[in-house]
Amino acid sequence: MRVLSRQVQVLVFLIGISGAVAAGDSGEARELLEKMTTAMSQMSYQGTFVYVRDDVVETMRITHLTDETGVRERLYSVSGPHREVIRDRKGVRCFLQDSAAVVEDQVVSNSYFPELPLAIIDGDNSGYKIETGGEARIAGQKARRVTISPRDKFRYGYDFWLEDQTGLLLKWVLFDSRHNPLAKLMFTDFAMGSAIDLAEIESGSRSEDFVEMKTFSLQKTVVTQSSPRWQPAKLPPGFQLTSHSHKAEADSVYEHMVYSDGLAAVSVYVEEQGKGMTVKPGGSQLGTNNAYTHTMGDIQITVIGEVPAITVKSIAKEMALAVNSN
Amino acid sequence: MSKESLEHLSSLMDGEISREAGLFITRRLSADDGMCETWERYHLIRDCIRQPGGKHLVTGLAEKLNTSLEAEAAPVTSKRSARAWLKPVSGLAIAASVALMAIVVTAPQSVETPGDGETSLASPAVEPFVSPNTLPLAPVSQAASYDPALNAYLLRHNQMARTAGRQGFVSFVPIVATQVAPVVETPGDEADPVEADRPLQTPEE
Numbered sequence: 001m002r003v004l005s006r007q008v009q010v011l012v013f014l015i016g017i018s019g020a021v022a023a024g025d026s027g028e029a030r031e032l033l034e035k036m037t038t039a040m041s042q043m044s045y046q047g048t049f050v051y052v053r054d055d056v057v058e059t060m061r062i063t064h065l066t067d068e069t070g071v072r073e074r075l076y077s078v079s080g081p082h083r084e085v086i087r088d089r090k091g092v093r094c095f096l097q098d099s100a101a102v103v104e105d106q107v108v109s110n111s112y113f114p115e116l117p118l119a120i121i122d123g124d125n126s127g128y129k130i131e132t133g134g135e136a137r138i139a140g141q142k143a144r145r146v147t148i149s150p151r152d153k154f155r156y157g158y159d160f161w162l163e164d165q166t167g168l169l170l171k172w173v174l175f176d177s178r179h180n181p182l183a184k185l186m187f188t189d190f191a192m193g194s195a196i197d198l199a200e201i202e203s204g205s206r207s208e209d210f211v212e213m214k215t216f217s218l219q220k221t222v223v224t225q226s227s228p229r230w231q232p233a234k235l236p237p238g239f240q241l242t243s244h245s246h247k248a249e250a251d252s253v254y255e256h257m258v259y260s261d262g263l264a265a266v267s268v269y270v271e272e273q274g275k276g277m278t279v280k281p282g283g284s285q286l287g288t289n290n291a292y293t294h295t296m297g298d299i300q301i302t303v304i305g306e307v308p309a310i311t312v313k314s315i316a317k318e319m320a321l322a323v324n325s326n
Numbered sequence: 327m328s329k330e331s332l333e334h335l336s337s338l339m340d341g342e343i344s345r346e347a348g349l350f351i352t353r354r355l356s357a358d359d360g361m362c363e364t365w366e367r368y369h370l371i372r373d374c375i376r377q378p379g380g381k382h383l384v385t386g387l388a389e390k391l392n393t394s395l396e397a398e399a400a401p402v403t404s405k406r407s408a409r410a411w412l413k414p415v416s417g418l419a420i421a422a423s424v425a426l427m428a429i430v431v432t433a434p435q436s437v438e439t440p441g442d443g444e445t446s447l448a449s450p451a452v453e454p455f456v457s458p459n460t461l462p463l464a465p466v467s468q469a470a471s472y473d474p475a476l477n478a479y480l481l482r483h484n485q486m487a488r489t490a491g492r493q494g495f496v497s498f499v500p501i502v503a504t505q506v507a508p509v510v511e512t513p514g515d516e517a518d519p520v521e522a523d524r525p526l527q528t529p530e531e
Contacts, residue, residue: 040494041494048332050368051499051503053503056503057339058503059336059339060499060502060503062495064494064495073494073495075495075498075499075502076502077502077503078332078333078336079333079336079337079339080337083501083502083503084502085495085498085501085502087498092481092484092485092498094477094481094501096477096501169496172496185496185499188367188368231529232529233528234525234526234527234528234529235526235527235528235529236526236527237525237526237527239529240529241529242487243486243487245486256482256486258483258486258487260487265483265487266487267479267482267483267486267487269479277478277479279476279479284476286476286477286480286500286501287499287500287501287503288500289480289500291476291479291480302476302479304476304479304480304483305483305487306497314526318526
């Protein structure tokens with residue numbers, strides 16, 4: 001009896017130890033993720049990375065500058081047709097040489113909804129399990145890994161390899177619920193702080209090549225704290241509303257909602273058919289982003305995000321005019 | 327190494343380079359150890375991220391290329407040696423590029439001089455330049471079915487949805503990298519087994 005009680009004591013002790021280790025691991029992972037979020041937005045860095053998706057391998061170059069004028073970022077393809085995204089205080093501009101199309105978006109105000117705390121992705125009801133583990137040398141830098149695995153098929157998982165000192169992202173892997181890699185990104189050379197070449201922030205594309213798309217219905221929108229008129233009857237577990245904006249004109253039908261589980265995010269666009277952009281109904285894919293467009297009478301609902309196809313489709317099908325809306 | 331050289335090397339890997347430029351880069355590869363190391367590193371990176379732990383290591387490329395070139399430079403003793411003599415010097419580089427392809431694409435083996443110099447010099451000369459890359463020669467970004475509407479939606483989404491999983495520029499990489507392509511829906515989409523375990527929930531008020 002005494003022996004048995006000792007065994008039980010040892011068992012309880014071991015369970016306690018393993019629980020503490022797991023909690024410590026997720027706590028450390030959260031700290032690293034917070035460090036990464038800060039570093040990626042507030043530090044200056046530059047590098048060449050390889051992006052792999054399916055059988056396609058592409059090389060790109062990124063320059064991210066943070067100084068007294070704000071944040072400026074230039075991302076462009078090193079090989080193949082020239083494609084470029086520039087982000088600065090004016091907004092976001094894309095130059096896509098091969099398709100002769102350019103997309104430009106205005107600066108968007110911050111959401112009135114509070115940012116979801118990282119703790120939300122590690123709770124009991126979370127859709128994820130997060131852990132740390134593994135060290136490697138990437139682009140000449142020492143890196144540590146944070147893995148976030150999905151608990152269901154409504155979201156993807158991530159491997160983040162972060163620079164040991166700053167938390168800057170050196171390698172990124174997106175995988176599905178079966179841990180099959182969907183896309184990978186890894187720096188081959190990397191510089192930060194004063195080591196970066198400032199001249200590279202200047203675009204090689206002519207300014208007249210960046211043409212504004214004035215037909216885009218999302219212009220002249222206001223961010224609001226009010227409840228959306230169109231809401232999903234149901235959502236995947238853990239997703240909640242984090243942003244809502246609508247058209248400034250009272251008589252127009254347009255709403256943009258963002259739902260997030262703290263890690264993944266999905267945008268829902270509700271607009272009147274023929275008034276904005278027309279998208280072919282059904283599913284489509286842009287890289288690792290899935291989109292699903294659904295029509296209900298004169299209303300077009302488009303759901304897009306870096307989540308599995310089933311997630312955008314489920315949300316699109318659940319959208320309905322709220323009972324208490326005017 | 328200059329940024330331009332790196333871009334050429336990257337284009338060669340992607341199969342997006344003209345035959346002449348490919349020959350030029352191949353010649354440079356045989357003479358520039360640094361460039362060779364970069365080439366090896368690119369392939370190593372690609373192989374590692376495609377198949378971690380895979381056995382696609384390519385090492386000693388410079389030596390193998392030089393061996394191949396030296397061997398090719400030896401007198402060719404074939405019945406049509408006079409005609410082979412008239413072939414441009416670039417033929418050597420073509421042979422080297424073929425050797426390079428053999429080294430990189432297939433399992434690395436000892437590079438030997440082809441028994442028939444006529445074949446090695448004549449055949450590639452009339453063929454378009456073949457990239458040593460295992461990827462298709464078509465441009466990486468397919469210029470087809472571009473839908474600006476979805477790109478615009480994605481741009482706005484990227485600005486509004488700032489979460490830990492969407493780290494700055496990473497969200498914009500798919501826009502630079504690819505075009506819109508139709509999704510082939512799998513039959514499992516309608517009846518996902520996970521839905522039974524974790525069904526959709528009513529949003530919290």
